[in-house]
Amino acid sequence: MPRVMDVRGHVAKLRRFWRRERRLPAYSEMLGLFGYQSKNAVAGALQKLEDLGFLERKRGRAVATAKLTGSLRLLGTVQAGFPSPAEEELADIMSLDELLIRRPEATFMLTVQGDSMIAAGIIPGDMVLVEKGGTPKIGDIVVAQVDDEWTLKYYMKDREGVRLDPANPQYKPIRPKRSLVIGGIIKAVIRNKVKLPDELNVARGALKFKRLVRDVSKSPLGK
Amino acid sequence: MPRVMDVRGHVAKLRRFWRRERRLPAYSEMLGLFGYQSKNAVAGALQKLEDLGFLERKRGRAVATAKLTGSLRLLGTVQAGFPSPAEEELADIMSLDELLIRRPEATFMLTVQGDSMIAAGIIPGDMVLVEKGGTPKIGDIVVAQVDDEWTLKYYMKDREGVRLDPANPQYKPIRPKRSLVIGGIIKAVIRNKVKLPDELNVARGALKFKRLVRDVSKSPLGK
DNA sequence: CTTGTATCTGAACAAACGTTCAGTTATCGT
DNA sequence: ACGATAACTGAACGTTTGTTCAGATACAAG
Numbered sequence: 001m002p003r004v005m006d007v008r009g010h011v012a013k014l015r016r017f018w019r020r021e022r023r024l025p026a027y028s029e030m031l032g033l034f035g036y037q038s039k040n041a042v043a044g045a046l047q048k049l050e051d052l053g054f055l056e057r058k059r060g061r062a063v064a065t066a067k068l069t070g071s072l073r074l075l076g077t078v079q080a081g082f083p084s085p086a087e088e089e090l091a092d093i094m095s096l097d098e099l100l101i102r103r104p105e106a107t108f109m110l111t112v113q114g115d116s117m118i119a120a121g122i123i124p125g126d127m128v129l130v131e132k133g134g135t136p137k138i139g140d141i142v143v144a145q146v147d148d149e150w151t152l153k154y155y156m157k158d159r160e161g162v163r164l165d166p167a168n169p170q171y172k173p174i175r176p177k178r179s180l181v182i183g184g185i186i187k188a189v190i191r192n193k194v195k196l197p198d199e200l201n202v203a204r205g206a207l208k209f210k211r212l213v214r215d216v217s218k219s220p221l222g223k
Numbered sequence: 224m225p226r227v228m229d230v231r232g233h234v235a236k237l238r239r240f241w242r243r244e245r246r247l248p249a250y251s252e253m254l255g256l257f258g259y260q261s262k263n264a265v266a267g268a269l270q271k272l273e274d275l276g277f278l279e280r281k282r283g284r285a286v287a288t289a290k291l292t293g294s295l296r297l298l299g300t301v302q303a304g305f306p307s308p309a310e311e312e313l314a315d316i317m318s319l320d321e322l323l324i325r326r327p328e329a330t331f332m333l334t335v336q337g338d339s340m341i342a343a344g345i346i347p348g349d350m351v352l353v354e355k356g357g358t359p360k361i362g363d364i365v366v367a368q369v370d371d372e373w374t375l376k377y378y379m380k381d382r383e384g385v386r387l388d389p390a391n392p393q394y395k396p397i398r399p400k401r402s403l404v405i406g407g408i409i410k411a412v413i414r415n416k417v418k419l420p421d422e423l424n425v426a427r428g429a430l431k432f433k434r435l436v437r438d439v440s441k442s443p444l445g446k
Numbered sequence: 447c448t449t450g451t452a453t454c455t456g457a458a459c460a461a462a463c464g465t466t467c468a469g470t471t472a473t474c475g476t
Numbered sequence: 477a478c479g480a481t482a483a484c485t486g487a488a489c490g491t492t493t494g495t496t497c498a499g500a501t502a503c504a505a506g
Contacts, residue, residue: 015327015328019327021281021286022279022286022287022288023281023284023286026282029282056245058244058246059249059252061246063244063245063246064245065245066245070320071320071324071327071330072320072324072327072330072331072332072352073330073331073332074331074332075331075332075333076333076334077333077334077335077336078333078334078335078336078337078351078366078373078374078375079336079337079372079373079374080333080373081366081368081373081406082331082355082366082373082406082407091331095318095319095320096318096319096320096323096324096413097293097294097295097318097319097320099415100319100413100415101294101295101319104238104242104294104295105235105238107294107295107296108295108296108297108298108305108314109295109296109297109298110298110299110300110301110303111299111300111301112300112301113300113301113302114301114302121344121345121346121414122344123344128301129295132305143301143304143305145304149302150301150302150303150304150305151301151302152301183304183305184305187415188413188414188415189412189413189414190319190323190411190412190413190414191344191411191412191413192322192323192410192411
């Protein structure tokens with residue numbers, strides 16, 4: 001019966017504004033942003049946005065939720081593919097930080113240089129999220145310092161004690177003699193530049209990779 | 224000569240407040256938060272935080288920067304290890320969203336189910352960030368729909384035209400007959416649960432993996 | 447075409463905001 | 477021990493905020 005509010009448009013405008021300014025506009029700014037003449041119209045729009053979960057009210061002020069500011073729309077699986085544009089709106093919106101980082105004050109990001117964890121799917125150039133302070137479980141990948149050398153290894157235990165295993169037979173498992181410092185536990189792996197690796201594209205690389213993995217079964221890992 | 228302000232403490236308190244409320248406190252709230260009696264003290268503290276890059280002023284109001292709200296401290300390489308606690312403060316703080324997502328309105332996250340890209344380091348359960356709308360370059364990994372089936376493949380071209388290559392010799396390269404829809408280009412790969420894979424732990428798995436990769440050199444990818 | 451109703455206008459309002467300034471306090475460096 | 481000075485107190489101020497209310501408006505449904 002009555003006319004309808006352009007909620008979708010408002011959300012898009014607020015998103016752009018947030019991106020530019022990292023804040024929500026005040027009522028007076030929303031007047032221009034939404035094209036209203038009255039602040040009461042803004043109040044009505046904000047009420048609707050709050051009902052839809054884009055905002056919360058705190059201390060008489062609008063606060064953006066992750067649904068508004070988050071930059072990631074979560075879909076299903078690759079097999080399911082992309083939904084139709086209409087359905088896209090329904091996807092949950094999240095922030096990668098909330099998704100991956102539980103203890104921000106203890107989480108660091110390091111870049112991987114060596115190929116010692118390559119069989120675990122961690123390639124040189126990958127970034128790893130490291131959480132300090134926890135107790136590693138067997139099979140966790142840890143950043144560890146053994147004799148003044150920092151490395152990435154599987155955290156393992158057997159009859160003889162703690163053992164640090166690489167995921168590459170070119171390197172040997174390490175048994176800490178004197179000092180072992182667990183810097184942190186790998187909580188996530190992030191690859192930013194996704195490209196066809198050269199190793200798979202040239203025969204020389206393919207042979208090298210093939211040899212590398214064949215040796216895995218002889219290593220302590222392949223036990 | 225004069226006394227010194229507890230800037231580090233203030234930052235920590237603001238971070239905790241932001242985490243809880245997704246906003247900055249008002250001056251009156253900072254009174255209690257920082258333990259001041261006068262709003263002018265708050266103003267001084269905020270000025271200092273602005274100089275240090277934790278805040279900006281917009282419309283007479285403090286706006287948190289990524290340095291304050293970001294949840295990730297960027298360090299160097301794994302070999303470099305962890306800096307001393309004093310140096311940790313100097314690390315750049317970022318948000319994963321800003322780091323990985325350039326066009327938030329066009330970026331989606333999908334979960335990988337199959338193992339068709341396993342040789343590219345993309346394991347079942349991994350999440351991929353897909354950006355819609357771009358033109359894929361050769362070697363890009365794309366989400367493509369071929370004959371009503373969505374898959375993850377390398378985007379390749381040769382004399383015969385477009386070819387979609389898996390990174391697993393168990394699957395065959397695909398040549399689109401009638402329909403080819405490029406859903407988007409993979410911009411990042413994210414692994415959330417980092418664990419020792421079973422395949423590396425049991426001999427059967429190791430053999431299977433070994434065989435898999437040996438075949439890579441015979442596949443079109445290994446040319 | 448008519449009618450109901452959500453949407454919007456316009457103005458008035460109290461509350462809260464951040465700023466300012468003169469003066470006090472505490473502590474670091476000498 | 478002392479002096480210089482940044483850190484802080486306390487109160488007053490103008491501005492902007494979001495809210496409220498009565499009334500006008502435009503559109504979808506019947």
